[in-house]
Amino acid sequence: MRMYINQAGYLPGEKKTILLAEAAEEEISKLQSGKYPPETVKVFDRDGKCILEKEAAYQGYDREAGDLVWLADITELSDPGEYRAEYEKEHIACRINISGQIYAGLCKVLSKAYYFQRCGTELEAQYAGKFKRECCHTGKAVRLEDYKKITEGAGTGDIRFYDVRGGWHDAGDYGRYPTAAAAALAHIMYAYRFFPDAFSVNLNIPESGNGIPDILNECLYELKWLLKMQLQDGSVCHKLTSMRHANFVMPARDKRQFILFPPSSMATADFAAVMALASRVYAEYDVEFSRMALNAAKRAWSWLESHPEFTGFANPEECNTGDYADTDDRDERLWAAAEMYRAVKDDIYMEEAERIYAELEREGTDVVSMGWGNVSGFAGWCLLEQSLRRTGSDGEKDTGRKAELSEKYRAAFISEADRIVALSRESRYGVALDAREYEWGSNMTVLNRAMILETAYLLVPDDRYIECAAEQMNYILGVNAVGYSYVTGVGEHSFRNPHNRVTVADGIEETIPGFVAGGPNAYPVDEKAEWLIEPGTPPMKCYLDIWECYSLNEITIYWNSPAIFVSSFLHVKLK
Ligand code: 9MR
Ligand code: ZN
Numbered sequence: 184m185r186m187y188i189n190q191a192g193y194l195p196g197e198k199k200t201i202l203l204a205e206a207a208e209e210e211i212s213k214l215q216s217g218k219y220p221p222e223t224v225k226v227f228d229r230d231g232k233c234i235l236e237k238e239a240a241y242q243g244y245d246r247e248a249g250d251l252v253w254l255a256d257i258t259e260l261s262d263p264g265e266y267r268a269e270y271e272k273e274h275i276a277c278r279i280n281i282s283g284q285i286y287a288g289l290c291k292v293l294s295k296a297y298y299f300q301r302c303g304t305e306l307e308a309q310y311a312g313k314f315k316r317e318c319c320h321t322g323k324a325v326r327l328e329d330y331k332k333i334t335e336g337a338g339t340g341d342i343r344f345y346d347v348r349g350g351w352h353d354a355g356d357y358g359r360y361p362t363a364a365a366a367a368l369a370h371i372m373y374a375y376r377f378f379p380d381a382f383s384v385n386l387n388i389p390e391s392g393n394g395i396p397d398i399l400n401e402c403l404y405e406l407k408w409l410l411k412m413q414l415q416d417g418s419v420c421h422k423l424t425s426m427r428h429a430n431f432v433m434p435a436r437d438k439r440q441f442i443l444f445p446p447s448s449m450a451t452a453d454f455a456a457v458m459a460l461a462s463r464v465y466a467e468y469d470v471e472f473s474r475m476a477l478n479a480a481k482r483a484w485s486w487l488e489s490h491p492e493f494t495g496f497a498n499p500e501e502c503n504t505g506d507y508a509d510t511d512d513r514d515e516r517l518w519a520a521a522e523m524y525r526a527v528k529d530d531i532y533m534e535e536a537e538r539i540y541a542e543l544e545r546e547g548t549d550v551v552s553m554g555w556g557n558v559s560g561f562a563g564w565c566l567l568e569q570s571l572r573r574t575g576s577d578g579e580k581d582t583g584r585k586a587e588l589s590e591k592y593r594a595a596f597i598s599e600a601d602r603i604v605a606l607s608r609e610s611r612y613g614v615a616l617d618a619r620e621y622e623w624g625s626n627m628t629v630l631n632r633a634m635i636l637e638t639a640y641l642l643v644p645d646d647r648y649i650e651c652a653a654e655q656m657n658y659i660l661g662v663n664a665v666g667y668s669y670v671t672g673v674g675e676h677s678f679r680n681p682h683n684r685v686t687v688a689d690g691i692e693e694t695i696p697g698f699v700a701g702g703p704n705a706y707p708v709d710e711k712a713e714w715l716i717e718p719g720t721p722p723m724k725c726y727l728d729i730w731e732c733y734s735l736n737e738i739t740i741y742w743n744s745p746a747i748f749v750s751s752f753l754h755v756k757l758k
Contacts, residue, residue: 185204186201187203187663189660190668195263201239202252219251225268226279266281289670292696293750294382294747296695301350307389310389319435320348323441326343354683356424360424360507361412361420365456368409370745371748372402372461379396381754386400386401409458417451422505423442448515451486459526460525461476462480518562533585571638600635603632603635612658626702627745665726682731700736707734709733711727711731
């Protein structure tokens with residue numbers, strides 16, 4: 184038998200369960216009733232006194248996990264403190280933590296992780312502690328066509344070099360990719376807009392104390408870099424990486440030539456959207472930046488207008504860094520149109536948003552996604568912002584055409600949330616994934632679904648939504664078939680070996696805390712996972728805490744960001 188709980192802990196008043204699991208090929212009805220008998224779990228306080236004894240009722244067989252599952256409800260345990268749960272029959276135990284600050288603490292460590300992704304700056308001991316490191320990637324970049332000239336030995340005489348310093352490393356690699364950046368920034372900036380109370384903490388970063396909330400200081404570090412990805416004509420480069428990934432060395436030792444790859448309409452539209460959003464978010468903190476962001480957004484929008492055709496991106500053959508492949512730019516254009524409408528308040532943007540939305544709706548394309556590939560849900564957040572914000576409004580009323588599209592979004596979020604609740608009920612682990620969705624970055628899908636549930640809850644405060652969102656977080660933090668907390672440094676049994684060049688190369692035993700793993704992937708593409716995961720392994724168990732497993736165990740800026748959104752919501756709403 185194995186025993187699982189949310190290893191970060193629980194808020195005093197929330198629903199709490201202990202899950203017992205036993206692997207089985209299938210459900211074999213040993214008993215006439217077709218049911219397995221209940222099991223017993225006990226809870227002890229710090230003095231070793233048994234304060235609770237509960238029955239864990241058999242729930243059924245979970246096919247995705249390959250487990251028989253029992254659940255014990257321990258919700259009545261609500262006094263803050265540390266406890267120990269035990270399944271005496273097999274002497275297994277785990278720690279239970281109850282505190283009002285669980286999600287505030289989680290949100291903080293997830294936010295600080297971005298500081299550890301900073302590129303182009305030294306991480307000083309006073310902010311980074313033992314994870315201090317030298318400055319990296321200060322070299323200038325060249326455009327792809329010039330890189331080819333250089334490698335062909337043509338000299339550097341007439342070549343233009345670009346300052347591209349700054350931003351966050353995307354993931355376990357040192358590349359920086361605008362479409363990935365835009366999604367991460369949107370999750371975080373909207374989390375701040377909707378739940379500002381969750382972000383009053385000091386993150387101990389160089390900008391702390393400058394009068395701007397630290398989470399916005401951190402985003403500004405990325406936004407200022409992102410501005411550098413825009414070319415003269417307004418378009419935005421699809422990515423900034425070397426031709427091949429760096430070796431597993433500290434970033435300061437990576438001296439490969441960085442290349443500005445050609446622009447794409449996805450990157451340009453995401454850029455327009457996120458800069459228009461930033462112009463609103465920073466208006467009260469940094470007027471000059473806010474103005475710059477809006478101008479940049481307008482220039483990107485003009486390029487999009489004069490380039491209505493899809494401008495895709497494909498890696499040159501010799502390149503092995505990420506491509507963030509995308510075959511449809513309408514969701515990005517939709518998001519850009521919505522944000523431009525909010526920032527500039529001109530109906531032409533709304534007309535464009537309505538036109539694209541109608542097209543997607545007609546085709547039955549998902550309109551509420553909030554990942555790097557499909558960003559259309561961000562347009563929904565943008566248009567529904569007044570209804571979604573916790574306090575007050577920014578003075579603008581939902582009227583006219585905007586109200587119509589907002590209504591459609593409202594309905595779309597709610598119907599998707601209902602589908603997610605139903606999906607999660609099919610799982611004995613309560614996770615809202617179907618069998619095929621255990622793929623690269625499956626934890627992102629789980630967290631993105633939690634964001635949709637939370638969005639629906641803000642629109643219609645139905646307890647099913649908030650409970651289901653919390654269940655998704657329980658899954659991420661330990662209630663899953665491998666028993667890991669998928670956040671480094673959080674919980675008794677958190678994963679420790681992310682596919683992250685810094686963690687592998689830094690020679691420090693401890694793992695940098697606050698990073699979310701990609702998670703189980705039943706279709707791994709890295710060699711190590713292919714060797715080690717037996718065909719037929721239940722998808723929820725297709726996970727290994729091994730650094731070479733990049734298709735299971737990498738970290739990225741857009742896997743942390745939905746976790747920030749979800750935990751800041753839970754902190755503010757679930758108390
Ligand atoms: O997160 C991305 C995943 O959804 C894709 O399946 C995968 C292959 O295209 O790429 C992932 O993104 C990686 C990116 O290309 C480069 N930086 C690391 C990212 C996380 O693994
Ligand atoms: Zn760097």
